[in-house]
Amino acid sequence: MGQRLALHSGRHVYCFTAGIMEKNIGRLELKVLYEISRIIGKALHLDQALEAVLEILSDSLEMKRATVTLKDEETGDLVIRASHNLTPQEKKRGIYRRDEGVTGLIFRTAKPFVVPDISREPLFLNKTGARPIEKGRISFLGVPVVLHGSAIGVLSVDRLFGNEISFEEDIRFLSIVATLIAQFVSLNRQVKAREEQLRRENLSLRAEISARTRHFFMVGKSLAMMEVQRLIMKVASSKASVLLLGESGTGKTLVARIIHELSNRAGRPFVKVNCASLPENLLESEWFGYEKGAFTGAVKSRPGRFEEAEGGTIFLDEVGELTPSLQAKLLRFLQEREFERLGSNRTRKVDARIVAATNRDLMEAVSKGTFREDLFYRLNVFPIQVPPLRERIEDIPALVNYFLDRTTREYGRKRNLTSRAMDALVKYEWPGNVREMENLIERAVLITDDAEIDLAHIEACFQQSANRIMPEDQACLSRLEEMEKREVVAALERNRWVQSQTARELGLTLRQVGYRIKKFGLDRLVEERRSRRLSIGKKK
Secondary structure, X not given: OHHHHXXXXXXXXXXXXXXXXXXXXXXXXXXXXXXXHHHHHHOOOHHHHHHHHHHHHHHHHOOEEEEEEEEOOOOOOEEEEEEOOOOHHHHHHOEEOOOOHHHHHHHHHOOOEEEOOHHHOOOOOXXXXXXXXXXXXXXXXXXXXXXXXEEEEEEEEEEXXXXXXXXXXXXXXXXXXXXXXXHHHHHHHHHHHHHHHHHHHHHHHHHHHHHHOOOOOOOOOOHHHHHHHHHHHHHOOOOOOEEEEOOOOOOHHHHHHHHHHOOOXXXXXXXXXXXXXXXXXXXXHHHHEEOOOOOOOOOOOEEOHHHHOOOOEEEEEOHHHOOHHHHHHHHHHHHHOEEEOEOOOOEEEOOOEEEEEEOOOHHHHHHHOOOOHHHHHHHOOEEEEOOOHHHOHHHHHHHHHHHHHHHHXXXXXXXXXXXXXXHHHHHOOOOOHHHHXXXXXXXXXXXXXXXXXXXXXXXXXXXXXOOOOOOOOOOHHHXXXXXXHHHHHHHHHHOOOOHHHHHHHHOOOHHHHHHHHHHOOOHHHHHHHHHHHHHHHHHO
């Protein structure tokens, strides 16, 4: 009788105590759910929101090493998107196939699973390596994250436990948290879908505006330019590599930028690299970056231009000037989309679209063996020939007026072009193409004080001597060519016959200056003057 009473009293005390504990746990769980619900404002940044949820579980309910594993849409694997009390290395190792381990089982069945003692469960893989088995036993609890009736991931936590613990309450509570997480994921996906729709609408609007605005490239109404515009619109939305062909100054850089801006990469970087501006060793480090200590002067690590172009477009100008070694490295990147920084063995992958440009005949270079055939075909997926100005004469007045309007607005000087000046510009060959025209119009606006820019002002742009007399009946084209020749000779004299310095002064490329020297038959004169200057320097 006494024993029975004592036993009854003990049960009464135990039930009373358990009731108090259950009530306290219930209040704590409500508080935790309230804190988690406040995080919904961070759902736009999904990973941050999930990390915050797991931190609350750990701090409030002693649920350690919590993870949220979500299905990767590309690979189909289950990848840890958020964790608490895992190192970055441990988190990185947490990748599971859907038929692998406890996590895969929970995902496939869309049902909770409890591992009372992970040291005795063969399905428990411990891929992260975060759970050394010590004196105390560790249990693992996992519940599916379900959205619209299908599992999209797994929420799991660790618990240190004793023999008396029951897991039903934890599973019930974690299932509620998993439902909130599913809503976070759903909201995040809806926002991303809306952003993508807005991006597509914005892309369409930009394309429409580009077609209407007086862009100095898109104003072309010649058949050649209409074909270029058609090709741009056709290739912009694709992932294809583009090869731009044409003379210097025709606007290949602009075409590359238009392709980028009309693509789905418009919000990402547009990175330009001139392949002829740096020697081979420097160009490689410019492309791929380098690690600290990779060479003398590398005092810290630096990412390359390919890394900077992640998600966007990289424009490789003058790609025909690459050395065989760099051609091989570029080919590897085009094939694998991966590379290593100088001084590093770590392979990096980059998603960057390639748009290349050259003024060389690459087919001829391939036949001569100076350019790799396999690289040519990798670059030449979608070629676009950008025509020189002399092949689109009907576009010259519109281009001249565009540059004139833009320059007069920039300098606050309203200027018009006389018919004589316009006729001269239309008849001119424009060996420097659009770039030369832009520079000439800017100089004309700056040196002209009158409201109209006449033929004399165009002549002055080439620094015509004041006492120079030209017959009135000589063709305007010949007059302009003669003025240009005088300007080139004068600039060479001022720069002691150094072509690179002359190019910088005139705002031209070194190749364009060389073209003019050949065009005007100045080769012998340049060689004589340079030799004379060098001999005088030696005597001194």
